[in-house]
Amino acid sequence: MPEMDVNDAGLEDDGKLLQLMIAGEERGFVALYRKYQSKVYRFSLQISGARHVAEEVTQETFLALIRAPHKYRSERGSLLLYLFGIAARLYSN
Secondary structure, three states, rough: OOOOOOOOHHOOOOOHHHHHHHHOOHHHHHHHHHHHHHHHHHHHHHHHHHHHHHHHHHHHHHHHHHHHHHHHHHOOOOOOHHHHHHHHHHHHO
């Protein structure tokens, strides 16, 4: 993927990035992935203790976001906490 400055045009806001993603703009997802992938991976590694499991859970977490971005409710908490919740549920299944 080409490098892009995710800070251009105020893209640092998760709500804006989600709206871009929902609208089919790849840059919205790419920015969210770059922003949160390492944190979700570390969380997944901490709960699983296995790198291969953490990698799979991280991938599935972001796929869940792509498939159903409307399930996220900002009034209930941050996007990062929502992603942690997805990862925890995936690990427990």
